[in-house]
Amino acid sequence: MAYLSNWKSLECEPLVAMFAESSPQVGTGHVVEMLSIAHVARGQGIPVELWVNRGTAGNLISESPCRVNVIDDFSVSSLRDVARGLTRHECGLVVTNFRRISNSQIETLGDNGRRVACIDELGNTRLDCDLVINPSIVSRYHSYASDNPDFRLITGPAYLPLADDYRELNQRPRSFSGGIGNVVVAMGGVDRCGSTLKIAESLRDWRPGITKHIVLGASFMYRSELENILSQTNHLDFVIYQDLRSLTRLLFEGDVGFTAGGNTLYELACVGTPALVLYEDDHEMEQGIEFQRNGFGVCLGRGVGVTKSRIWRELDKLEEPDVRETWSRKGRSVVDGQGVERVLASLSALCSNDSAVQTRTP
Numbered sequence: 001m002a003y004l005s006n007w008k009s010l011e012c013e014p015l016v017a018m019f020a021e022s023s024p025q026v027g028t029g030h031v032v033e034m035l036s037i038a039h040v041a042r043g044q045g046i047p048v049e050l051w052v053n054r055g056t057a058g059n060l061i062s063e064s065p066c067r068v069n070v071i072d073d074f075s076v077s078s079l080r081d082v083a084r085g086l087t088r089h090e091c092g093l094v095v096t097n098f099r100r101i102s103n104s105q106i107e108t109l110g111d112n113g114r115r116v117a118c119i120d121e122l123g124n125t126r127l128d129c130d131l132v133i134n135p136s137i138v139s140r141y142h143s144y145a146s147d148n149p150d151f152r153l154i155t156g157p158a159y160l161p162l163a164d165d166y167r168e169l170n171q172r173p174r175s176f177s178g179g180i181g182n183v184v185v186a187m188g189g190v191d192r193c194g195s196t197l198k199i200a201e202s203l204r205d206w207r208p209g210i211t212k213h214i215v216l217g218a219s220f221m222y223r224s225e226l227e228n229i230l231s232q233t234n235h236l237d238f239v240i241y242q243d244l245r246s247l248t249r250l251l252f253e254g255d256v257g258f259t260a261g262g263n264t265l266y267e268l269a270c271v272g273t274p275a276l277v278l279y280e281d282d283h284e285m286e287q288g289i290e291f292q293r294n295g296f297g298v299c300l301g302r303g304v305g306v307t308k309s310r311i312w313r314e315l316d317k318l319e320e321p322d323v324r325e326t327w328s329r330k331g332r333s334v335v336d337g338q339g340v341e342r343v344l345a346s347l348s349a350l351c352s353n354d355s356a357v358q359t360r361t362p
Helices: 029-043 058-062 076-088 103-109 164-170 195-204 223-230 248-253 263-271 282-293 308-317 321-334 339-351
Strands: 016-020 048-053 067-071 093-097 115-119 131-134 152-155 182-186 211-216 238-242 256-259 275-279 298-302
Touching: 016 029, 029 048, 029 058, 029 093, 029 115, 029 164, 029 263, 029 339, 067 076, 076 103, 093 103, 093 339, 103 115, 115 339, 131 339, 152 339, 164 248, 164 263, 182 195, 182 248, 195 211, 195 223, 195 275, 195 308, 211 223, 223 238, 248 263, 256 263, 263 275, 263 282, 263 321, 275 282, 275 308, 282 298, 298 308
Parallel strands: 016 048, 016 093, 048 067, 093 115, 115 131, 131 152, 182 211, 182 256, 211 238, 256 275, 275 298
Antiparallel strands: none
């Protein structure tokens, strides 16, 4: 897709400033999305820099293809200082990716005529930015009001910024035969409620000899408790990973994946690996239910409350290869891995005042 060949002719060419938050409460997904955008943008010659808040995991910062600026927080006073620097560097476009952004933050970042685009996931608010990109599959999150007469909105999973290798694996053929051969557990960068422990305990006595891959995020707090659970079983069944640079290959090679219902759910759909959702937050529940309505995955319930018997029942259903193949096909049709290209094309259109950017849900 030739989507930004004319970027350097746009008025925002000197710098695209990207802002993303990370914390134990909101996880690391916002930063990961912006890194995916930055990698492709840099490859296209688009000048980008990233701002993150203090406390963002060092391994995420080290993976950035562009300069990363660490600030204390994203309060209006902190952003006001940043905005003055953006003016000196002739920045024409700001892109934010927060759990929630306020119009005070938007006004500060948009000082001196800069355009502001917000990647947002929860909606149902008033945002006076120039563009909102909401990649959620849940349509009720796509509702916005705005006092900006030029406000633009694009929505749907087609705009989720996934790493480039997801697009390639989305197109790679998959075949399912026989029963489940391996399981992947990836509950996000934090897993503050410890759902990984519940799943590991449930898998401990399920199908000895089947490999169970346990992925721990950079901020996972229950490592000792997990090791205690696994000490009571055959360790050879379990492989533990922490701070993986990429989950893509591991998710693609899994027969079944456990997820909390955040970005990893979209990633499993993209590579066609059937998902079982044990959610942590309400918006993750709604995403799990919506994917289930679209024929991909099952939302089992809140992670800490799901029983071992329920997990086993759902795994038993997925022993049938035709079921896994159907889910795989449905998931890949919902998330195709080309979100970064679409996001960058929309940013390009915003900078050039292209009317092609408009409200739509692909």
